[in-house]
Amino acid sequence: MTNKIYLDHAATTPVDPRVAEAMLPFFTEQFGNPSSQHSFGRDAKAAVEKARSQVASLINSEPEEIIFTSGGTESDNFAIKGTAFANMARGSHIITSTIEHHAVHDPCEFLKQFGFETTFIPVDKNGMINLADIEKAITDRTILISVMHANNEMGTIQPVSDVSIIAKSHGIQLHTDAVQTFGQIPVDVKQLGVDMLSISGHKIYGPKGIGAIYIKKSTKITPFMHGGGQERGLRSSTLNVPGIVGLGRAAEIAADMINTEPLRQSTLRNNLIKKLQEDVGDLKLNGHPSSRLPNNINISFNNTDGEFLMSSLDISGIACSTGSACSSAGSGPSHVLHALGLSERMIGCSLRLTLGRSTTSEDLNSAAEMISDLVKKARAMAPRF
C-alpha cells in the first residue's frame, strides 16, 4: 500500500507546515536569548510573549498565567509536586483518579516516600468519575485534586467544572491534565474553574518537547526548576524559543478550527463505529458513548487479539494502537481499560483509533474494510486467542 493511514493522533500529531514555517527563523537569524538586553534578546522575547498570548487566548487566561515547559509530562509533574511541596505545612493528601496518565499517577506514587498520601478514586464502566467519591475522599489534610479533562486512551471527558465547585468549597487546589483537549475542543480555564492546567505541543500539530502549564494567579506552588529565574522564577532555563513560537502558532491555528473540526471528526468517527458494528459485530465500544473526545474510538473486538490486529494493520499501512500488554508505552495491559472493569481478555483485544485533521472518509472506509477482514480472520482462528 502506498498511502499510509495514520490513526494514532492521541499519541502524537504531525507538525503543521505553518507551525514549522513560523519556527524556522528562530533557529537561525532570530537566535537571541529572550533574557538578553540587546535587540537580539528583545526580538526573541517579543516572539515568546506573542506565543504566550496565543496560548492564553485559547484557554481564556491572562498571558502571565502561562508558564512554558518541556511538555505535558513536565506540566503534570510541576502541578503535582509543586503543589505538594508548597502546601506541606497545610496537609499531605492528594486526590486523583485511577485513569490518569502516568505523568500524573507516577508523581503521586513518588510523593509517598515524602509522607504524602494519594486517594485514587475509581471510575464507572464508561470511564466517568463520581463526584460523591471525591467529596467522600476529602479530608482536612487534602491539598490537591487532579482530574484529567479527557482520557487519552478511551476519550471520556470528565465533569471538571463540577469537581471545581467541590474543590473551591474546601479551599483545595485543582489541577487538570488537558493535554488531550487543548486545541481539540473548547477549553476555558474560568469555566472549568481550575487552578492549574497542563498543555502539550505535539498533540495539537505543534513540535515535541514543548508544553505549558496554566497557573492561576495566587496558586500556591513551588518552582519546578531552580536557576536563572526565567518564567517568573517558576521554571528556570533558557527558553526554547522555536518550540514556544511553534506552540503559539499551533494554538492560533487550533483556535481557527475549534468550532468546526470536532464535529467533522466526530461525524467520521461515528460512521466508522457504525460500519464496524454492522460488518463484524460482537464488539464493545470502550469509554463514554457521548461525553467523549470527538476523534477517539476504542473498541474491544471479542475473540480476537489486539496485538495481531494492530501489527497486521501496520503491515497494511494503517497506524493505530492497542491496550494489550506489549505495545503500550508502559508495561502490562492498559490500567485505564482495567479501571473500566474490563477483563484481561477484553483489554487484550482492544484497538484505539484516533482521528486527526487530515483524516478523510476514504481513509476510514479503507480502515473499516481492513479491520473487518482481520477481525474475521482472527475469529476464524479463534482458539488461538
Ligand SMILES: *Cc1c(COP(=O)(O)O)cnc(C)c1O
Ligand atoms: C501525551 C500526554 C501527556 C504527555 O505529554 P508529553 O508532551 O508527551 O510529555 C500527558 N497527558 C496526556 C493525557 C497525554 O495524552
